[in-house]
Amino acid sequence: MSQQQELGRRLTSGNQAVAQAALHAGVKLGTGYPGTPSTEILEFFDSMGGPAQWAPNEKVALEVGIGAAFAGARALVTMKHVGLNVAADPLFTVAYTGVSGGLVIVSADDPGMASSQNEQDNRRFAVAAGLPMLEPADSQEAYDFTLRAFALSERWHVPVLLRMTTRVCHSATVLQTPGYCLSPAKPANFVRDVPGRVMIPAYARPAHKRLRAKLAELAVWNDSEGPNATVEGDKALGIITSGISFQHVREAAPSARVLKIGLTYPLPVETMRRFAASVERCLVVEEGDPFLYEAARTAGIAVENKPEMYRFGELNVERVGRIVAGDTSPEPAPTPGKPPELCPGCPHRNVFEVLHDLDCIVSGDIGCYTLGVLPPFSAMDTCVCMGASIGVGLGLRHTLPPEQARRVVSVIGDSTFVHSGITGLIEMVYNPPPTGHVLVILDNGTTAMTGLQEHPGTGRRLNHETTSKLSFEELARSLGIKNIHVIDPILDSAGIPRVLREALAKDELSLIIARRPCLLAAGAIKIREKTNVPK
Amino acid sequence: MSPSDMSNNITNVVIAGLGGQGVLKASDILASAVFLAGFDVKKSEIHGMSQRGGSVSSDVRFGKKVFSPMVPPGKADCLVVLSQSQIEVARPMLKAGGALIEPGMIDEARLSNKKSLNVALLGALARHLDLADNLWHAAIQAALPEKLHAANLQAFAIGKGT
Numbered sequence A: 001m002s003q004q005q006e007l008g009r010r011l012t013s014g015n016q017a018v019a020q021a022a023l024h025a026g027v028k029l030g031t032g033y034p035g036t037p038s039t040e041i042l043e044f045f046d047s048m049g050g051p052a053q054w055a056p057n058e059k060v061a062l063e064v065g066i067g068a069a070f071a072g073a074r075a076l077v078t079m080k081h082v083g084l085n086v087a088a089d090p091l092f093t094v095a096y097t098g099v100s101g102g103l104v105i106v107s108a109d110d111p112g113m114a115s116s117q118n119e120q121d122n123r124r125f126a127v128a129a130g131l132p133m134l135e136p137a138d139s140q141e142a143y144d145f146t147l148r149a150f151a152l153s154e155r156w157h158v159p160v161l162l163r164m165t166t167r168v169c170h171s172a173t174v175l176q177t178p179g180y181c182l183s184p185a186k187p188a189n190f191v192r193d194v195p196g197r198v199m200i201p202a203y204a205r206p207a208h209k210r211l212r213a214k215l216a217e218l219a220v221w222n223d224s225e226g227p228n229a230t231v232e233g234d235k236a237l238g239i240i241t242s243g244i245s246f247q248h249v250r251e252a253a254p255s256a257r258v259l260k261i262g263l264t265y266p267l268p269v270e271t272m273r274r275f276a277a278s279v280e281r282c283l284v285v286e287e288g289d290p291f292l293y294e295a296a297r298t299a300g301i302a303v304e305n306k307p308e309m310y311r312f313g314e315l316n317v318e319r320v321g322r323i324v325a326g327d328t329s330p331e332p333a334p335t336p337g338k339p340p341e342l343c344p345g346c347p348h349r350n351v352f353e354v355l356h357d358l359d360c361i362v363s364g365d366i367g368c369y370t371l372g373v374l375p376p377f378s379a380m381d382t383c384v385c386m387g388a389s390i391g392v393g394l395g396l397r398h399t400l401p402p403e404q405a406r407r408v409v410s411v412i413g414d415s416t417f418v419h420s421g422i423t424g425l426i427e428m429v430y431n432p433p434p435t436g437h438v439l440v441i442l443d444n445g446t447t448a449m450t451g452l453q454e455h456p457g458t459g460r461r462l463n464h465e466t467t468s469k470l471s472f473e474e475l476a477r478s479l480g481i482k483n484i485h486v487i488d489p490i491l492d493s494a495g496i497p498r499v500l501r502e503a504l505a506k507d508e509l510s511l512i513i514a515r516r517p518c519l520l521a522a523g524a525i526k527i528r529e530k531t532n533v534p535k
Numbered sequence B: 001m002s003p004s005d006m007s008n009n010i011t012n013v014v015i016a017g018l019g020g021q022g023v024l025k026a027s028d029i030l031a032s033a034v035f036l037a038g039f040d041v042k043k044s045e046i047h048g049m050s051q052r053g054g055s056v057s058s059d060v061r062f063g064k065k066v067f068s069p070m071v072p073p074g075k076a077d078c079l080v081v082l083s084q085s086q087i088e089v090a091r092p093m094l095k096a097g098g099a100l101i102e103p104g105m106i107d108e109a110r111l112s113n114k115k116s117l118n119v120a121l122l123g124a125l126a127r128h129l130d131l132a133d134n135l136w137h138a139a140i141q142a143a144l145p146e147k148l149h150a151a152n153l154q155a156f157a158i159g160k161g162t
Helices: A002-006 A014-024 A040-047 A058-070 A081-086 A088-097 A123-129 A139-156 A201-225 A245-252 A269-277 A291-298 A317-325 A348-357 A368-373 A388-399 A414-430 A472-479 A495-505 A519-531 B003-008 B023-036 B084-093 B114-126 B133-143 B146-160
Strands: A009-013 A029-032 A052-054 A075-080 A103-109 A160-165 A171-176 A229-231 A234-242 A256-261 A263-265 A281-285 A361-363 A408-413 A437-443 A483-487 A509-515 B011-018 B040-045 B055-063 B076-081 B094-101
Touching: A009 A014, A009 B023, A014 A040, A014 A075, A014 A139, A014 A160, A014 A171, A029 A040, A029 A058, A040 A052, A040 A075, A058 A075, A058 A081, A058 A088, A058 A103, A075 A081, A081 A088, A081 A103, A088 A123, A088 A201, A103 A139, A123 A160, A123 A263, A139 A160, A139 A171, A139 A201, A171 B023, A201 A269, A234 A245, A234 A269, A234 A291, A245 A256, A245 A281, A245 A317, A256 A269, A269 A291, A281 A291, A281 A317, A348 A368, A348 A408, A348 A437, A348 A495, A348 A509, A361 A388, A368 A408, A388 A408, A388 A414, A388 A437, A408 A414, A414 A437, A414 A472, A414 A509, A437 A495, A472 A483, A472 A509, A483 A495, A495 A509, B011 B023, B011 B084, B011 B114, B023 B040, B023 B055, B023 B114, B023 B133, B055 B084, B076 B084, B076 B114, B084 B094, B094 B114, B114 B133, B114 B146, B133 B146
Parallel strands: A029 A052, A029 A075, A075 A103, A103 A160, A234 A256, A234 A281, A361 A408, A408 A437, A437 A509, A483 A509, B011 B076, B076 B094
Antiparallel strands: A009 A171, A171 B040, A229 A256, B011 B055, B040 B055
16 A cells, blocks of 8 residues: 555545645645535545635635635635535635635535535536636546646636536545646735725726636637547547546447546537537537536537436436437336434434424424434424524514414524524524524534534534634523523433423523534544643 | 456446445445555445435446446446345345345354454455455555454454455
């Protein structure tokens, strides 16, 4: 193993390859919010000695990354696909301001929704925000494209999106380093550029024109020297593809001529046009939305789209074979496996049992505890996005008849609360429903779903070192909430039903914090609390 | 399969079980062993919600050149299942005449650490793959902390019947 590593050849996941590239690029700051399938990038980066930190959410992470890039440093910001929705506000305007140091934003998409609430195709974000996007197809490209992304970002002074997908993030493939060669990072140094970075309308109008000019140049560059490749093959069938789909295509249609696009925005349209003209039948094979297909058709290139049924879920070799054959017959249903469940002994279990028994209308949120929706608890009625439990619960309270409104409870995890529940809590105090409201924070002291990451409420940073600790009860008290209860759902199992009943009976605002460490994290938390003595 | 088969074709292995059983660790070890043997290898798995006690599986493919990281249904040469309850769930992955490796093949009472069932099943898998034992041992040692080496090397030997 060690000899292989010395030779620079190793088996790594796409996430690990991105971290390795960030390290080799001299990234001064890696930041993000945990989210499957992106989480391990920053954890690997930290374990390799890179400066990595978790932000409260993706918007803050991107803002911190923008600051680092304004300072001229290289910054890496990581998140899952829906995280980019949260970060969209800074994203769309940093496209205008541009950057001094390289800024690479990883969007890890989850086609097929292995662990997500939707399967949005974030290639659309590249178009909407006007940012170049690279799409690696394996760990080697995850490494090379991360380095290329920094090179593009610094050449055109524009942030670059690196779009990964589940099967690129979490597949291990062979990585050979050194791969792509990137010039060394420059030291951080503040250079004032007021019209370039202060987006008042007068400065933003020319900034938008600058962005469009950069994208026009990038499109020309992509056609002439972009990271795209053609695999020679029989001209009877040509396939245009990108990312992981390329791998399935090579196996499902080994004799086809293939155009693999690495920079999928702005697209190498003339390359696509020439390729389509060189084959008898030109098919676009892509996971998710018909992104390449629509762009090709808009440019007047005659290409064939996959049948609509293959827009849903992941592609694989078998499905690509069916696309090539034009087969739209129903696909065999996969054998149903065992659904996931809350761990035996999980402290959330007691809370969901009570919510079920009291017939509450539960406005839920994103995390392990979303599993409270499944039997035997069947105790969740809504789950939309991170932090939505509070706002949605308030909307229900405001509009339902009082006897129903009094059954509404918002349930949110600790990490999710910090991510985007705090503004919901402020809304609860600012616009209290006539029947009041009950918020339950399931505080298990970790970001459990994504693999036990720290967050501001744990009082420890990404590398588990002690830092300032956010107190949910103090925060709520400072906002003016009077009914605050902190209960251990295991040690005081009778406390949860008692306090919940009381809270539901009042037309007031109540916060119940069910606090008990996650079983999977409890051992490590105990050790860290002993070894990390606060300064 | 013979070494020549292995170098010319893609070998597909699927490891299946329940979240928390060590499916992903077993596929790490297998992928690492075949990588050390000099093959091109790809390993694919899903993280996240399914790991909370649900069905989990991981694909390992190796040969001269591997494209897709996912084993197509019905194409697994070997299917390793860590939980009796998951055999029928995972069986559609196995090709006709492929090898099913399941917990019934291991005398669990002989394992010094019950958690090393995954590695014992890799031992049983090793009987179907032509990889030198020292590569398996190196992969096991690289994937696990030192205090677990002895128990897992023992489990591997029990599975392999050596």
